[in-house]
Amino acid sequence: MPKIRVIVRKRPLNRKEANAGETDVISVDSARGGLVLAETKTRVDLSKYVEHHRFSFDVTLDEDVANEEVYRASVRPLIETLFHRGKSTVFAYGQTGSGKTHTMQPLPRRATRDILARLPAVAGGAALFVSYFEIYGGKARTVWDVLAPCSPFLLLPLSPPPLLPLFTRRSLIF
Numbered sequence: 001m002p003k004i005r006v007i008v009r010k011r012p013l014n015r016k017e018a019n020a021g022e023t024d025v026i027s028v029d030s031a032r033g034g035l036v037l038a039e040t041k042t043r044v045d046l047s048k049y050v051e052h053h054r055f056s057f058d059v060t061l062d063e064d065v066a067n068e069e070v071y072r073a074s075v076r077p078l079i080e081t082l083f084h085r086g087k088s089t090v091f092a093y094g095q096t097g098s099g100k101t102h103t104m105q106p107l108p109r110r111a112t113r114d115i116l117a118r119l120p121a122v123a124g125g126a127a128l129f130v131s132y133f134e135i136y137g138g139k140a141r142t143v144w145d146v147l148a149p150c151s152p153f154l155l156l157p158l159s160p161p162p163l164l165p166l167f168t169r170r171s172l173i174f
Contacts, residue, residue: 005058007074008035011099012063028062035060067106075107079114083122 010028025038037053059073078088090107092100119126133140 005074007059007061007070008057009061009065009070009099009103010035010063011102014097028060029054030060030062033057033060067103068110070103071107071110075111076114079111079118082115083118 010026013022013024025040027036027038028034029036034054034056037055039051039053041049041051043049061070061073075090078090081088090104092104094100
């Protein structure tokens with residue numbers, strides 16, 4: 001498996017965009033692993049035309065794909081890496097409203113299910129270290145902050161870069 005893979009999931013137009021009559025300008029070419037952006041342009045004579053821009057990725061998923069397929073394409077292959085003494089990271093990037101939460105929210109639960117199902121079969125036991133954090137508005141907060149709403153959030157400024165790790169580490173020994 002390659003060290004880095006880029007997987008893109010297209011999001012549908014949201015209700016506000018659809019109600020405003022906006023046009024969906026992205027199409028998915030799953031067979032070729034890419035997206036096509038249809039950019040409307042205007043010539044000097046003021047006539048309109050469409051210029052197509054192709055972008056290639058390791059995997060592209062359209063807006064109709066189920067979260068289970070997103071998991072199978074992105075996170076599940078990383079589980080095998082963990083059981084060969086590897087490390088794995090899943091990173092979601094995009095502007096506000098681009099679908100990161102919708103895409104990422106179910107993935108940790110599915111990954112946990114698959115990891116915990118395999119742990120008892122590991123000869124000699126295993127240690128599992130899990131980190132999860134969200135960066136929003138230039139601040140990082142850990143999943144433990146998100147899961148414990150009665151406690152105040154731990155907000156770490158990102159500028160200048162912190163000298164300490166941005167994550168909380170919890171270990172489970174089996």
